[in-house]
Amino acid sequence: MVKKTNPSSDDISVFFDAAKGTMPKDHQDLKNNILRDAEKTNSELNTLDELSVFFEASKVGVPKVNRDLETRILRDADRAHGVMNASPVRLWIDQSLVFLKELGGFPSAVGFTASLAAGVCIGFYSPDWSDSITSFFLIDAFDEVSFTGSFLGLNEIFEDI
Amino acid sequence: MFNGSTEKEIDCVLILAFANGDRKAAQQLTERLMPKIHAHAYYRLGNIADAEDVTQEAFLRLWQFAPRWEQGNAHVSTWLYRVVSNLCKDRYRRPKLEDLIVAKEPTDETQSPADKIDDHYRQKALYDAMSLLPENQRLAVQFRHIDELTNPEIAEIMGLSVEAVESLTARGKRKLIEVLASYKTELGYTHG
Incomplete structure (x- = not known):
């Protein structure tokens, strides 16, 4: 040791x-x-x-920054701010207004809405006066198209060939 | 309100204030950061209109991102630099140097005409030399010496380590020195 x-x-x-x-x-x-x-x-x-x-x-x-750029940036900020705080209904209204604006403004929107409403009415109710209009334009609204028979006489043409 | 806060903490407070409904915070943030971001975009794109578009887009993204901003996030300015840098990369086209020079001419009214001419030549020389650098080096040098960011900030923006940024900057500067050596006499630059 x-x-x-x-x-x-x-x-x-x-x-x-x-x-x-x-x-x-x-x-x-x-x-x-x-x-x-x-x-x-x-x-x-x-x-x-x-x-x-x-x-x-x-x-x-x-170069100095254009003042207009600051205005544009702040406008974007306001929009973003609006989107952040807006309710879904408010957002839907805003988007609709933008859509209408793109459509051509108020006059176009009124015309569009009126024609849409008229189309829906005519389609659903088929008013009596629609007959007189169709007869005036010589339209037979109830013409039936036969899919089994000759269509525009094409069968005959093909037979000749 | 901002006593004792650093500039970057102030930006963070402002973006959180904006997210919480303070519209004036947007104006303050814009005034503080827009010139830097615009200058960066301008030097990258060489065109005022493009620089303005890119700056506006970067800020729009900031406003949209604001509600999700958290205290621990990157600094606002760093975040914006990263966005604007990516936007510039997407939009990059070789700038017309003439645009750059002409656009800069009326900016500093205190300079004598001779100084302005010297500066224009130097801008042109540096711009030409920078365009010869690889993109990463050019970007690192621009962030460090024109935008005056710190290396950690640049590292965060570029997604690199600080060492990598230092290396990029050093290599970029060495290359610039070589290229600019030929301009020295022409520009009346006698140092070294």
């Missing part, structure tokens, strides 16, 4: 010496690193200095 003894100062000094022996090398590396970083930084600064004249020239010449 090995007897455990406290290390003497000589024993410890071995480690200190070893440590000292490495110090100069580490310091040298550190110094080299610092110098390299400094050189690199200096070089980068020089590069930046050289280019800064050009960058500054580019920055000073940026």
